Amino acid sequence: MLDIARVAQDVEAREFAGMGSLKLVAPAKVNLYLNVKGVRDDGYHEVSTTMHALMLHDVLRMKIIPGTGEAVKLTTRSFEGLAPLDVDPQDNIVVKAILKLAEAFGRTLGEEETMRVHLEKRIPVQAGLGGGSSDAAAALLGSAVLWGESVLDPRIKEVAAQLGADVVFFLQGGCALYDGIGENLVRTLKPMNDFLVLVKPEGGVSTAESYKKLDEDPQPITTKDAEAAESAEYAMSVPLLNNMAKASEQLNPGIRTVREWLQEQPGVCNAMMSGSGAAVFAVCDSFASAAKVATDAQAKGWWARTTTFGPFKATLTTNC
Numbered sequence: 417m418l419d420i421a422r423v424a425q426d427v428e429a430r431e432f433a434g435m436g437s438l439k440l441v442a443p444a445k446v447n448l449y450l451n452v453k454g455v456r457d458d459g460y461h462e463v464s465t466t467m468h469a470l471m472l473h474d475v476l477r478m479k480i481i482p483g484t485g486e487a488v489k490l491t492t493r494s495f496e497g498l499a500p501l502d503v504d505p506q507d508n509i510v511v512k513a514i515l516k517l518a519e520a521f522g523r524t525l526g527e528e529e530t531m532r533v534h535l536e537k538r539i540p541v542q543a544g545l546g547g548g549s550s551d552a553a554a555a556l557l558g559s560a561v562l563w564g565e566s567v568l569d570p571r572i573k574e575v576a577a578q579l580g581a582d583v584v585f586f587l588q589g590g591c592a593l594y595d596g597i598g599e600n601l602v603r604t605l606k607p608m609n610d611f612l613v614l615v616k617p618e619g620g621v622s623t624a625e626s627y628k629k630l631d632e633d634p635q636p637i638t639t640k641d642a643e644a645a646e647s648a649e650y651a652m653s654v655p656l657l658n659n660m661a662k663a664s665e666q667l668n669p670g671i672r673t674v675r676e677w678l679q680e681q682p683g684v685c686n687a688m689m690s691g692s693g694a695a696v697f698a699v700c701d702s703f704a705s706a707a708k709v710a711t712d713a714q715a716k717g718w719w720a721r722t723t724t725f726g727p728f729k730a731t732l733t734t735n736c
């Protein structure tokens with residue numbers, strides 16, 4: 417079975433060999449600080465949040481092929497113990513991103529040209545790690561490059577903000593404080609490079625459901641704590657706070673089990689759920705501690721990975 421998967425993967429990768437193909441990386445994130453406030457008229461919530469990019473990443477391969485009638489032809493493959501992505505191509509945020517940017521740039525896809533994309537998933541879904549949002553940011557950059565546009569074109573950021581609250585962050589990356597619905601950059605912080613472990617219990621959490629649950633029982637963060645988080649200049653000085661944690665733990669009790677287990681493990685400095693969950697991250701004192709915690713978490717049947725914080729963002733790595 418594994419051999420079959422490897423051969424299939426080679427076939428997909430071979431399709432992108434040679435001139436005119438791009439390889440992009442789409443990093444995951446965690447929220448060091450997430451303060452959800454009131455609801456706006458459009459149903460979105462005002463937030464104040466500090467996000468930090470991680471080394472863990474998805475990979476996108478992109479190229480333009482002669483028109484097949486389809487605007488975008490997307491294939492996906494999941495790696496490292498992740499289930500296949502259960503999202504129809506037309507609902508995949510990568511396809512939505514390309515269609516929206518094509519519209520903004522006045523390009524017609526399908527007849528003369530089709531955007532061919534292969535997405536390799538390593539970031540789990542419904543984890544609060546921003547995988548879909550990061551894939552969308554990478555797809556915007558890749559499309560712009562393939563269409564001969566500048567990656568600094570302001571329409572890219574405008575489209576990013578229309579696709580989802582977190583997409584803009586992945587164009588900036590590193591560590592940064594956002595407000596609005598999460599799309600408005602307040603300022604950047606100096607990133608850290610510590611080791612962490614990501615652990616996800618069985619099942620996920622729908623972001624929309626978690627916001628709804630939080631409305632039933634709001635968990636205000638004190639002004640003092642908010643000020644401490646929002647005035648930090650270094651990622652390492654941001655206090656870990658997330659007022660969605662209770663709502664998400666009610667929706668998926670496995671999150672609490674994972675968090676409490678992580679908090680007891682040797683070498684773990686601090687552990688907290690990321691975003692709306694269901695992944696919990698544990699900042700560790702060394703690579704050895706992080707690796708041991710990840711191995712022990714996997715032995716308990718949870719998805720777990722060791723990774724590092726870093727100055728990463730959605731990035732074009734090679735013209736392959």
Ligand SMILES: C[C@@](CO)(OP(=O)(O)O)[C@H](O)COP(=O)(O)OP(=O)(O)OC[C@H]1O[C@@H](n2ccc(N)nc2=O)[C@H](O)[C@@H]1O
Pocket residue numbers: 447450459460461462463465543544545546549579580581582583596597598623624627690691692693
């Ligand atoms: C909670 C956070 C924290 O970073 O991340 P995740 O846990 O999803 O990674 C974000 O606010 C998620 O951002 P993102 O995942 O881009 O959300 P979107 O696709 O824009 O919205 C999904 C749904 O979440 C709700 N939503 C999202 C953002 C926001 N500020 N208020 C909301 O109420 C809305 O119900 C919306 O329909």
Ligand SMILES: Nc1ncnc2c1ncn2[C@@H]1O[C@H](COP(=O)(O)OP(=O)(O)O)[C@@H](O)[C@H]1O
Pocket residue numbers: 501503507508509510540541542543544545546547548549551623691692693
């Ligand atoms: N490229 C994609 N990768 C992951 N999820 C996607 C993608 N495109 C659409 N989705 C849908 O978007 C939802 C949210 O994306 P996800 O990566 O799970 O973000 P988060 O865990 O940060 O909330 C997924 O549950 C899935 O249904």
